[in-house]
Amino acid sequence: MAKKKVKETTEKSPKEEPEYVRIKFNQPRRYDWSTGKYLGHFYAEAKENKKIVGNRCPKCKEIWLPPTPVCPKCKVDMGWDWRELPQTGTVFQYTYLVFPLWDPHYGERWANPYASGIIKLDNGVFYRHFLEEQDKEKLKEGMRVKAVWKEDYNERGQGPSDILYFKEIGKE
Amino acid sequence: MATVTEKLEGMDVWIYHGRIYIPNTYAAGAVGSQFLIALRDKKKIMGMRCPTCNRVYVPARSVCKDCFGQLDEWVEVSDKGTLLTYTVCNQPNPVQPVEPPIVYGIIQLDGADNGIVHMLGEVDLEQLRIGMRVQAVFKEKREASILDIKYFKPLA
Amino acid sequence: MPNRLAIVGIGQTYHTSKRPDVNYAEMTREAVMAALADAQLSIKDIEATFMANMETFEAIYLPDHQMAAEAGFYGKPGLKVGTGGTSGASAVAEGFYFVASGLYDVALVIGCEKQDCGDTTAAISAAATPIWGKGATTGAIGEFAKQALSYMKTSGAKEEHAAMVRLKADRNACRNPYAHLKLGLKSIEDVLKSPYLVWPLRLLDFCPQSCGACALIFASEKRAKKISKKPVWVADIETVHQEPFRAGSFGDPTGKETYTQHVACERLYKRNGITKPRRDIDLAEIYEPSNWEEMNLYEHFHFCGKGEGWKLIEKGITEIEGEFPVNPSGGVLATNPIGATPTIRVAEAALQIRGDGGEHQATREVKTALATALGGPNWTVMTLLKRSL
Numbered sequence: 001m002a003k004k005k006v007k008e009t010t011e012k013s014p015k016e017e018p019e020y021v022r023i024k025f026n027q028p029r030r031y032d033w034s035t036g037k038y039l040g041h042f043y044a045e046a047k048e049n050k051k052i053v054g055n056r057c058p059k060c061k062e063i064w065l066p067p068t069p070v071c072p073k074c075k076v077d078m079g080w081d082w083r084e085l086p087q088t089g090t091v092f093q094y095t096y097l098v099f100p101l102w103d104p105h106y107g108e109r110w111a112n113p114y115a116s117g118i119i120k121l122d123n124g125v126f127y128r129h130f131l132e133e134q135d136k137e138k139l140k141e142g143m144r145v146k147a148v149w150k151e152d153y154n155e156r157g158q159g160p161s162d163i164l165y166f167k168e169i170g171k172e
Numbered sequence: 173m174a175t176v177t178e179k180l181e182g183m184d185v186w187i188y189h190g191r192i193y194i195p196n197t198y199a200a201g202a203v204g205s206q207f208l209i210a211l212r213d214k215k216k217i218m219g220m221r222c223p224t225c226n227r228v229y230v231p232a233r234s235v236c237k238d239c240f241g242q243l244d245e246w247v248e249v250s251d252k253g254t255l256l257t258y259t260v261c262n263q264p265n266p267v268q269p270v271e272p273p274i275v276y277g278i279i280q281l282d283g284a285d286n287g288i289v290h291m292l293g294e295v296d297l298e299q300l301r302i303g304m305r306v307q308a309v310f311k312e313k314r315e316a317s318i319l320d321i322k323y324f325k326p327l328a
Numbered sequence: 329m330p331n332r333l334a335i336v337g338i339g340q341t342y343h344t345s346k347r348p349d350v351n352y353a354e355m356t357r358e359a360v361m362a363a364l365a366d367a368q369l370s371i372k373d374i375e376a377t378f379m380a381n382m383e384t385f386e387a388i389y390l391p392d393h394q395m396a397a398e399a400g401f402y403g404k405p406g407l408k409v410g411t412g413g414t415s416g417a418s419a420v421a422e423g424f425y426f427v428a429s430g431l432y433d434v435a436l437v438i439g440c441e442k443q444d445c446g447d448t449t450a451a452i453s454a455a456a457t458p459i460w461g462k463g464a465t466t467g468a469i470g471e472f473a474k475q476a477l478s479y480m481k482t483s484g485a486k487e488e489h490a491a492m493v494r495l496k497a498d499r500n501a502c503r504n505p506y507a508h509l510k511l512g513l514k515s516i517e518d519v520l521k522s523p524y525l526v527w528p529l530r531l532l533d534f535c536p537q538s539c540g541a542c543a544l545i546f547a548s549e550k551r552a553k554k555i556s557k558k559p560v561w562v563a564d565i566e567t568v569h570q571e572p573f574r575a576g577s578f579g580d581p582t583g584k585e586t587y588t589q590h591v592a593c594e595r596l597y598k599r600n601g602i603t604k605p606r607r608d609i610d611l612a613e614i615y616e617p618s619n620w621e622e623m624n625l626y627e628h629f630h631f632c633g634k635g636e637g638w639k640l641i642e643k644g645i646t647e648i649e650g651e652f653p654v655n656p657s658g659g660v661l662a663t664n665p666i667g668a669t670p671t672i673r674v675a676e677a678a679l680q681i682r683g684d685g686g687e688h689q690a691t692r693e694v695k696t697a698l699a700t701a702l703g704g705p706n707w708t709v710m711t712l713l714k715r716s717l
Contacts, residue, residue: 020348021205021316023198025387027267028191035177040184043177095473096527116470136527141481158177159186192454194446196387201351234354237397240371 035159038067041082046162050149052085054125065125086122087147088169093118096136115139119166129160132167144169203234206246208316215310217321219284221245230284231318250282251308252327258292258300269319273297279306279324293323330428332717334552334559335678337367337545343508343538343663346444352386353395356440359541359668360400363436367545367555374545375432377406380419380439381667384454387446399438406436411569412455413615413703415439416542416670420711423546424565433548434555439671440541448537448666455704472534473526476620480528483623485638487528490619491519492641494532494661497619500648501658503687508538508663533619540665542672560678563696563712566596570705588708589628596710597630605630609712610694611653611680613673615702616660626654629700653690656680670701674711681715 035043038055045051054065059074063083071078094117115131117139132148133139145166149156156162177188200208203220210216220232220243227236230249235242258277261268268274275295278287292300293309306324314320339362347355364371377400381391388394392401392408411418416439423437479485494513501507513519513532522532552559568588593605602608614629616622623637631652632640640646646654655661657676660669677697679685695716701709 018202019205019209020202021200021208022348023200023317025196025198026193028193031190031192033188033190034180035186035188037184040186043179043186044184093474093478095470095477096524097470098523098527099525118474157179157186159188192450194384194387194450194454197445198388199348199351199442199444201354202349203354204351233397235357235398237402240397240400240402 036069038069038078039159042067043157043159045082045084046159047153047156050156050162052087052121052127052147052163053082054085055079056081056083063123063125065127085125085127089119089121089127089145089166091117091131091139091141091143091145091166092120092126093141094131094139096139117166119145129163130165132165133171201234203232203243205316207232208318208320211310211318211320212314212316215251215314215320217249217251217281217308219247219249219281221247227285228283229286230281230288247283249284253279253281253284253306253324255292255300255302255304255306255324256280256287257302260297260300275300277306277324290318290321291323292325294325299326331430332549332561333424333427333546334549334556334561335544335674335713336547336552336556336559337363337369337543338675338678339363339366339544340506340542340668340672340675341540342506343540343665345508345536345538347442347539348444351394352391352440352442352445353398355442355539356395356438356541356543357398357400359440359543360398360436360438363543363545364400367547369434369545369555371400373434374400374404374436375434376426377401377404377436377438378419378422378426379406379408380415380417380437380671381408381410382412382415382441382451383410384451385446385448385666386442387451391440399440400436405432410667411704411707413617413666414567414670414701414707414709415667415703416672417615417674417699417701417709417711418567418670420544420562420671420674421565421567421709423544424562424711427546427548430548433551435546437544437546437671438541439543439665439668441665441667441669442539443537443665444539470526472618472621473529475624476528476533476618479620479624479637483635483638485620485623487520488516489623489638489641490533491516493616493619493622494519496641496647497655497659497661500656500688501662503648504657504662505686506540506663507658508540509536509658510662529618529620535617535660535664536662538663538665540663540668540672542665542668542675544671544675544678558682558684560681561714561717563714563717564596564600565712566592566599566710567708568592568595569707586628586706586708588706589625589702592708592710593629596712600712605698606632606652609652609696609698610692611656611677611690611696612698612700613655613657613677613680614659614698614700615670615673616655617664617702619661621702622654622659622661625700625702629698648688649691651692653680653692653694656685656688656690658688666703670699670703670709673699673701674713677711677713681713 045053054063055067056063057071096115147163210218219228219230222236224239256278261274275292280287305327309322311322341358396402409418423435498513502510522530568591626637648656677699680694697713699711
C-alpha cells in the first residue's frame with residue numbers, strides 16, 4: 001500500500017461570531033470481503049461461461065439468487081444443485097437516479113442520470129441491475145430486456161458486474 | 173468501475189477488495205473550538221475547572237464526567253508537564269500524523285488533573301523515563317488542531 | 329407477565345441541519361437534560377442507560393464512547409444499540425425489556441444523530457453487501473422510489489396525493505417548535521414544483537437529514553406513580569427483523585408488501601385485543617421516510633384497506649383535526665435525525681397522550697397511541713402507549 005498521510009484539514013465557520021472549528025477527516029477504510037464457495041461458484045460461471053446461476057432448494061425447489069448455503073424459507077442445507085437462469089426477462093420495477101450520489105467505494109460522484117431496475121427473469125427469479133435505457137420516457141414496466149456481458153474474458157471475474165446492463169430486446 | 177475482485181488461488185472463492193469512504197466532519201462545538209482557537213492564536217493550553225469536584229480537565233470539556241455538571245470556568249494550564257507513561261510505535265499506518273518511529277506519551281500538564289495523549293520529540297529513546305519533565309513545542313503554522321502542538325520535548 | 333412501566337420524562341433538542349456550536353456528545357446532553365427536567369429527576373436517579381444511533385452516519389464507530397459523561401452513562405450499566413433506521417425504537421425496546429424484567433426501576437433511553445458529520449447515503453451503501461447491494465444501489469432513496477412507483481401503479485394514487493402528505497406534514501411541523509423543516513408550503517403545486525431526486529421521488533417527497541437527539545425516562549409502575557402525575561404507560565412492544573438482501577423475496581421483490589409489518593401487526597394487535605386499529609387506537613406517530621411510504625404504511629398497519637391509503641389523506645382523516653391523526657408532529661418528513669427519529673415517534677405519541685402537544689396537540693382525545701419504526705431492510709418496531717392500563 002502506498003504511503004499516504006491522512007489529510008486533516010480544519011475549516012472556519014463563516015465570519016459571524018463566535019468561530020466554530022470543524023475538523024475534517026477523510027480516509028477510505030480498506031476491507032476484504034470473501035464470497036464464500038456458493039457465491040464463488042456464481043463468479044466462476046459468470047467469468048468462464050457468461051452464465052447466471054442460482055442454486056435450488058432440495059425441499060421447496062425454489063431457485064435462489066444470490067445463491068445461498070441455506071434456504072431462507074425452509075432453513076435447510078441447499079446442497080450443490082445449480083441451475084442456469086435465463087438471461088432474458090421483463091422489467092418488473094425501475095427507478096431513475098437524478099441526484100448524483102457518492103460511490104461509497106471510491107468517494108467519487110457517480111455519473112448521472114442512470115437507471116436501475118428489478119428484472120423478472122423468464123423463469124420468475126428476480127434480479128437487480130442497471131438498465132441500458134437512460135431515457136425516462138422510454139423506460140417502462142414490462143419492457144423486454146436481455147443481459148449484455150463484458151466481452152473481454154480478462155475484464156470479467158467481477159461477479160454481478162460482469163453484466164454491463166440489461167438492454168431492451170430488439171433495440172439496436 | 174475498477175477491477176476489485178480477485179480469485180483466491182486454488183479455490184472457487186473470490187475476494188472483493190473494498191473501500192468504505194465516508195467523509196467525516198467533526199464539529200468541535202463551542203468549548204472544543206475555544207480550546208483549539210487558543211492553541212492557534214495564543215499558543216495557550218486551556219482547561220476547564222469543575223467547581224464541585226475541584227478538578228481541571230485538559231483539553232477543556234463542557235461536562236464533568238463525575239458530577240454531570242455543566243462547566244464554564246476556563247483556566248490556563250502550563251505548557252510544561254510530567255510524562256505519566258509512554259510507548260514507541262515503529263509500525264507505519266496511514267492514520268498516524270508523522271512517520272515512525274513515533275513516541276506517544278500521556279502527559280499531565282502542570283495545573284491539570286488528567287493526562288493528554290500526544291507525541292514526544294527531540295528525545296533519545298534511551299533518555300525516556302516515566303516522570304520526566306516535558307514542555308510543549310508549538311508549530312509555526314497553526315490551524316486550530318491538537319497538532320498545533322508539534323510535540324513535547326524534554327525539559328533541559 | 330412483565331412488570332408494568334411508564335414513560336415519566338420526555339426531552340428532545342431542536343432539530344436542524346447543522347449544529348457547529350455543539351459536538352455530538354454535547355448535543356445529546358441537551359435532550360437528556362430536557363428529559364431529566366421534565367421528570368424532575370437528577371442523573372443520580374437513573375439506574376441504567378440505553379442509547380441508539382445509526383452507526384457510521386457520523387462516519388465514526390462506537391459513538392457511545394465519546395459521550396459517556398455528557399449523556400449520563402458514566403459508571404452506569406447500559407447498552408448501545410444499532411439496528412439501522414429502527415435503532416431509536418430498539419433502544420426503547422431495550423429500556424422496556426430491562427425495566428419490565430424488574431432488573432431496573434428507572435432507565436434512560438436516548439436516540440441521537442448528528443448528520444452534519446458524515447454522508448448518509450455513503451453510510452447506507454456501506455451497510456449493503458459489497459457485491460449485491462452496492463452494485464445497483466441508490467441508497468435508501470432508490471428503494472423508496474421503486475416502492476412509490478409500485479404503489480402508484482397498484483393503488484391508483486397520484487402524485488397529488490403524495491403532495492397532500494407533504495402539505496399535512498409541513499402544516500404540522502410549522503406548529504411543532506422542535507421540528508426541522510418548516511417550509512410554509514401553501515399548495516399542491518408548491519410540492520410538485522420540487523425537482524426529482526430519484527424518479528418518481530421528488531426532493532419534497534423525501535425526509536431531510538437532521539441533527540438532533542431525543543431522550544425518554546422509563547420507570548417501573550411503583551416509581552412511575554411517584555415521579556409523574558401523567559405517566560404514559562408502555563403497554564406493549566413488538567420487534568420484527570428479516571434478512572437484508574432478500575427483503576422483498578417473500579412474495580414481492582419491490583418490498584411494497586412487507587413481511588415484517590405484517591407479522592408485527594398481527595402479534596401486537598392480537599396481544600392487545602385490537603381488531604379495528606383505527607377504532608381501537610386514537611393516534612399514530614409512524615416512521616414515514618417518504619410521502620409515498622406514509623400512504624403505503626396506512627395500509628400495512630391496517631388503518632385502512634389495501635389500496636386505500638391515499639383516500640385517508642384525501643379525506644383529511646389523518647390530519648391533526650381528523651378522526652385518526654397521524655404524525656401531528658410533522659413526522660419524519662419534517663425531522664429526521666435518524667438514530668433519534670424512532671425515539672421521537674414514541675416521545676411525540678406520549679406527549680399527545682399527556683395532552684402536552686401544545687400547538688400541535690391533536691383535536692381529538694388521545695388515550696391510546698401507536699409509534700412505529702422502519703429501517704434497515706424494512707425492519708419494524710411497534711410501540712403501543714396508553715394513558716391508563
